[in-house]
Amino acid sequence: MKPSRKKKRRTVEVPVASMGDIAFLLIIFFLLLSEFAKDKDLPIDLPVSKQVEKTEAVVVARVAIDSEGVIYFDGDRVDNAKDVEWGVRALLTKTVADEQRHVQFKCDASLSKETFEPVLKAIAEAGGIIEAVGEEK
Amino acid sequence: MSKKRKQPEKRKITGDIPTGSFSDIAFLLIIYFLVATTLVKVKSITADLPTGEKQAKAQLDKTPIVNLRGADIYFSDKKVTVENLNARLAALKLAEKPPAKRVIMLESTNATVYQSYFQVLAAISANGGVVAIVEEEE
Numbered sequence: 493m494k495p496s497r498k499k500k501r502r503t504v505e506v507p508v509a510s511m512g513d514i515a516f517l518l519i520i521f522f523l524l525l526s527e528f529a530k531d532k533d534l535p536i537d538l539p540v541s542k543q544v545e546k547t548e549a550v551v552v553a554r555v556a557i558d559s560e561g562v563i564y565f566d567g568d569r570v571d572n573a574k575d576v577e578w579g580v581r582a583l584l585t586k587t588v589a590d591e592q593r594h595v596q597f598k599c600d601a602s603l604s605k606e607t608f609e610p611v612l613k614a615i616a617e618a619g620g621i622i623e624a625v626g627e628e629k
Numbered sequence: 630m631s632k633k634r635k636q637p638e639k640r641k642i643t644g645d646i647p648t649g650s651f652s653d654i655a656f657l658l659i660i661y662f663l664v665a666t667t668l669v670k671v672k673s674i675t676a677d678l679p680t681g682e683k684q685a686k687a688q689l690d691k692t693p694i695v696n697l698r699g700a701d702i703y704f705s706d707k708k709v710t711v712e713n714l715n716a717r718l719a720a721l722k723l724a725e726k727p728p729a730k731r732v733i734m735l736e737s738t739n740a741t742v743y744q745s746y747f748q749v750l751a752a753i754s755a756n757g758g759v760v761a762i763v764e765e766e767e
Binding site: 508526 | 648755
C-alpha cells in the first residue's frame with residue numbers, strides 16, 4: 493500500500509503592489525478631465541418646449557443671462573453682448589469643423605427681446621452655433 | 630552579587646513610509662469622486678443663425694416669416710399656436726430643401742419674452758429650418 497501523499501496547498505498571491513499607482517493615476521485622469529459647471533447656481537428659469545432633446549454636442553463656450561439680465565461668459569460676468577462676441581470669436585479663430593462651433597446659451601424665460609437678442613446675434617456673428625438650453629414640457 | 634540588568638536592545642528606526650494602505654485611500658477617493666459627481670446632460674435645441682443680413686433682406690419677400698408680437702405668434706400674417714406653427718413648418722418639408730431655401734425669417738417686438746422666442750426657435754430648428762433674425766431698421 494502506497495503511503496498517501498499530502499497535497500501541498502499552493503498559495504496564490506495577487507500582485508497588489510501597483511494597485512495604489514493605478515488608483516492614483518485614475519484619480520489624476522478624472523481630475524484632469526472633469527469640468528466644473530460654473531453657471532450652476534445662477535438664478536435662471538429655463539424656457540419650456542416639447543422639442544428640446546439631450547445634446548451630445550461638445551460646447552466651446554457657455555453664455556448665460558440670469559433673471560436680472562446680467563450676462564455671463566464661461567461663468568464670468570461681462571458687460572454687454574459685444575464682449576460675448578469677442579470671447580466666442582477668440583475661441584473659434586482656428587476652428588473649421590462645425591462640431592467645434594457649438595456655444596451653449598442659457599437665458600431666463602421671462603427676459604425681453606432687448607436683453608437676449610443682442611447676445612444671440614453676437615454668438616451668431618462670431619460664428620457660433622447656438623445650443624439654446626431649455627426644459628422639456 | 631550584583632545583577633547586571635539586561636539592557637533593552639535598541640530598536641533600529643527605519644525611515645520607511647507605510648504605503649500599504651495607499652491603494653485603499655486612492656480607491657476611496659475614486660469612489661468619493663464618482664459618487665459626488667453629477668453628470669449634467671442638458672436638453673437643448675440647436676439653432677444655426679446665418680449672419681448674412683443683406684442676402685436675407687433681399688429674399689425677404691419670398692421667405693416665410695414668423696412674427697412674434699408679445700406672446701402671439703403669426704405665420705405669414707396669420708395668428709397660429711405653437712402646434713399650428715409646427716404643422717405648417719412640417720408641411721414646408723424644409724429638411725428636404727437646399728440650405729439656402731430653408732431660411733425662415735423671425736421678427737419680434739420688444740415685448741416678446743424669451744419663452745415665446747424659444748418655442749418658435751425650437752419649432753423652426755426641429756423642422757430643419759434656418760432662422761434668420763429680422764432686424765428693425767433704426
